[in-house]
Amino acid sequence: MKITSKIVHVGGCTDEKTGAISTPIYQTATFRHPALGQSTGFDYTRTKNPTRMAAEEAIALLEEGAGGCAFSSGMAAVTAVLMLYNSGDHLAVVSDCYGGTYRVLDKVFSRLGLSVTFADTSDVRTVAAAVTPATKGILVETPTNPLMKIADIRGIVALARRHGLHTIVDNTFLTPYFQRPLTLGADLVIHSGTKYLAGHNDLLCGLVAAREKELADRVAFIQNSTGGVLSPGDSWLLIRGIKTLALRMDKHDSNARQIAEWLVRHPRISAVHYPGLDGHPGKELHDSQASGYGGMLAFEVDEAALAPRILSRVKLVKFAESLGGVESLITFPAVQTHADIPPALREELGITDRLLRLSVGIEDAGDIIADLAQAII
Ligand SMILES: Cc1ncc(COP(=O)(O)O)c(C=O)c1O
Structure with missing residues (x-):
């Protein structure tokens, strides 16, 4: 199926009882257990909620990843990805990144021991020069915000693989409709879904998609542990927005x-x-x-x-x-x-x-x- 058709059918409901086309807003914090030791698959909304799950499946499908997570803002999504790293680790990050990404790295994660070199990612050689023995990932935006510089995703993936690093692409500006970094070898894609994915300037949300299940599961673990999840109502609005992407x-x-x-x-x-x-x-x-x-x-x-x-x-x-x-x-x-x-x-x-x-x-x-x-x- 072409991406245009996939986009229209995201969040489709499989409710046999009613035949509803749109996934309902499951406005519930918790779920009844059928019996001791049994679960419907849903226990508590921070961990998993059917409406949020539909949004998470949508981003995984559109970005062609193994899994996705939906957060309460783009910055919550960026933060969850940064939490994959430990004190003492280092990241190479696009120099004209979104100001909030700069701020959380400079003012929050630096206190926790994660160091950063900001590099002009429009030249792979500059990125290569920023890689140190402690580097664990390269974070790029392409086009950059606001100067619209282009990073060579394939070139950065090749560099990252030579050093065993993650390639992370903030794909907010283009969305999977125009660019799918995971298919070019990137490991993680981040979105401020507040922007084109939701598309109507009426909600905040963030998304992460991972190429491999193991990494998707690690992000989901951080999401559940730290709790910055997208609400059921906003998950529904996001799905509604995506349909006209x-x-x-x-x-x-x-x-x-x-x-x-x-x-x-x-x-x-x-x-x-x-x-x-x-x-x-x-x-x-x-x-x-x-x-x-x-x-x-x-x-x-x-x-x-x-x-x-x-x-x-x-x-x-x-x-x-x-x-x-x-x-x-x-x-x-x-x-x-x-x-x-x-x-x-x-x-x-x-x-x-x-x-x-x-x-x-x-x-x-x-x-x-x-x-x-x-x-x-
Ligand atoms: C490229 C990019 N990434 C991340 C963010 C953060 O997203 P949010 O405002 O949804 O927290 C923004 C916000 O403007 C952005 O432009």
């Missing part, structure tokens, strides 16, 4: 291509970062590992004073954090999503006070362009 991603992608091309020609825009543009340094590599470019782009304006002016003038496009929902959102990474990255490092990475990030929604592309046109003055 293919339609939404195609529209995000075609809108973003048109907007990126329009921005390139705008006299006040000095750079546009979008992997679908000819001339993007990672385009060819991206095309070799993904089937679309998605709806995220970043652009630089020609003077710092213009950035806040655009944020105050947009109308259809909302000035708000987050991404991946049906509504177009614009953010100022240096002061919002990436504020926790120290200013000098931000500047070095190119996350300047002239850079804005646009999550292109599924409105009419002409309307989004008209809104940007009246704002960029």
